[in-house]
Amino acid sequence: MNNRRKFLRTGALAALAAPLASLDTQKSWSLEALKMSYADTEAYWRMIRKQFPLKEGQTYFNNGTMGPSPGYVLDTMMNHMLHFNKEAATIDYKDGSGPELLSGYFPYEELRTKLAKIINCDFKELSLVQNATFGMNYVGMGLELKKGDELLNTDQEHGGGFGAWQVLAKRKGCVYKQAKIPVPVNDPQEIFDAIFKEVTRKTKVIAIPHIVSVYGTIMPVKEICSEARKRGIFTVLDGAQCVGQIKVDVKDIGCDAYYSSLHKWMLAPAGNGILYINRNEAPKIWSTIASYNWDNQEDHGFRLMQNGTGNPALLAGFDAAVDFFNTVGEDRWINRIKELGSHLRNGLKEMPHVTLHSSTNEAMAAGLTTYSVKGLTGPELQKTLWERERLQPRSVGDELLRHSVHIYNSKAEIDSALQVIHSLES
Numbered sequence: 001m002n003n004r005r006k007f008l009r010t011g012a013l014a015a016l017a018a019p020l021a022s023l024d025t026q027k028s029w030s031l032e033a034l035k036m037s038y039a040d041t042e043a044y045w046r047m048i049r050k051q052f053p054l055k056e057g058q059t060y061f062n063n064g065t066m067g068p069s070p071g072y073v074l075d076t077m078m079n080h081m082l083h084f085n086k087e088a089a090t091i092d093y094k095d096g097s098g099p100e101l102l103s104g105y106f107p108y109e110e111l112r113t114k115l116a117k118i119i120n121c122d123f124k125e126l127s128l129v130q131n132a133t134f135g136m137n138y139v140g141m142g143l144e145l146k147k148g149d150e151l152l153n154t155d156q157e158h159g160g161g162f163g164a165w166q167v168l169a170k171r172k173g174c175v176y177k178q179a180k181i182p183v184p185v186n187d188p189q190e191i192f193d194a195i196f197k198e199v200t201r202k203t204k205v206i207a208i209p210h211i212v213s214v215y216g217t218i219m220p221v222k223e224i225c226s227e228a229r230k231r232g233i234f235t236v237l238d239g240a241q242c243v244g245q246i247k248v249d250v251k252d253i254g255c256d257a258y259y260s261s262l263h264k265w266m267l268a269p270a271g272n273g274i275l276y277i278n279r280n281e282a283p284k285i286w287s288t289i290a291s292y293n294w295d296n297q298e299d300h301g302f303r304l305m306q307n308g309t310g311n312p313a314l315l316a317g318f319d320a321a322v323d324f325f326n327t328v329g330e331d332r333w334i335n336r337i338k339e340l341g342s343h344l345r346n347g348l349k350e351m352p353h354v355t356l357h358s359s360t361n362e363a364m365a366a367g368l369t370t371y372s373v374k375g376l377t378g379p380e381l382q383k384t385l386w387e388r389e390r391l392q393p394r395s396v397g398d399e400l401l402r403h404s405v406h407i408y409n410s411k412a413e414i415d416s417a418l419q420v421i422h423s424l425e426s
Contacts, residue, residue, distance in 0.1 A: 029071035077317030132240035133160035135259025135275035140164030142285035147173030188220035216368030268321035
């Protein structure tokens with residue numbers, strides 16, 4: 001019995017060590033395959049699928065919650081953790097290798113510059129934060145607000161999009177309001193009108209999603225921010241579902257602040273997000289977490305990312321995810337997501353027992369689609385897709401199914417889902 005236990009224990013340890021050995025050598029994955037040209041477009045995307053350590057025979061359709069990172073990103077992150085744990089005694093964090101050992105005290109200018117190019121801003125306007133919720137709280141808690149100031153959300157916010165504003169209403173006596181957005185909504189003007197119906201002379205902040213988390217609706221944020229600026233209202237956009245799913249240009253949008261989680265559509269390791277604050281507004285925002293550079297007036301992005309010691313391997317993975325994105329190419333990446341999203345929606349539109357809760361205006365939709373099927377709850381539909389074809393989207397509440405598509409998915413996988421859904425017509 002003791003020998004058997006020893007064998008099982010040794011086997012289990014060996015199983016754990018095997019992938020670490022592969023990651024340590026960093027030979028399993030690279031960016032080189034992404035640079036190759038393919039006459040057959042679908043062959044290129046089949047190659048992309050092989051860059052992810054997802055199991056064959058299973059299909060992941062829940063990128064709106066968490067994006068699986070490519071093998072190259074995981075290799076980079078794990079190799080960083082292994083190397084600096086083995087070489088800890090050889091590292092002097094003050095001699096220039098500090099950012100590799102600690103993460104919460106350094107400006108990471110190279111990574112911020114790469115990210116700034118993606119969303120079109122100066123890197124000094126950009127902070128590295130843990131996720132979208134952190135970004136929202138840094139902005140909300142940093143604003144000078146007083147009793148009676150009105151804060152406007154919509155009725156379709158993620159918890160990470162409304163929490164800070166509700167806290168401020170309770171803590172400072174601000175007035176919290178929500179604009180009611182139609183479902184589904186196919187006309188951007190309806191959203192614009194719903195927002196400004198709630199605006200008064202006391203409105204100080206409009207904080208809304210760029211893409212609605214539940215329904216995938218792309219909001220007319222440029223028009224809303226333009227009108228808000230005319231009225232002297234501070235605009236904050238929740239871009240948790242945006243960077244990596246659609247093109248984001250914060251200067252063109254004209255918002256005052258924008259935050260996003262990059263573990264979704266950019267496929268970065270969880271724990272990586274960004275916060276943009278326009279350079280003209282940044283000096284007005286107090287630091288929420290203070291450390292050495294809490295009052296740095298030359299680099300406000302750095303000032304607002306003072307968060308103490310963190311895991312630098314996450315940032316190594318973040319950097320690798322940005323390189324993966326840039327190597328595939330932003331246009332190719334985003335257009336593929338849009339193509340797959342349209343393919344799914346076009347199939348669902350043909351089924352009378354399916355109700356689309358996402359916009360059917362393709363200008364207001366991308367890779368995230370939410371729908372319901374007559375006679376089934378959302379959890380029942382999710383279970384059915386998994387049990388029949390090992391397809392995994394995500395149910396939302398009792399009724400809805402939210403279906404995300406990304407570059408590692410294929411039209412064949414979407415067709416498989418459509419076939420299952422079609423068979424459920426009573």
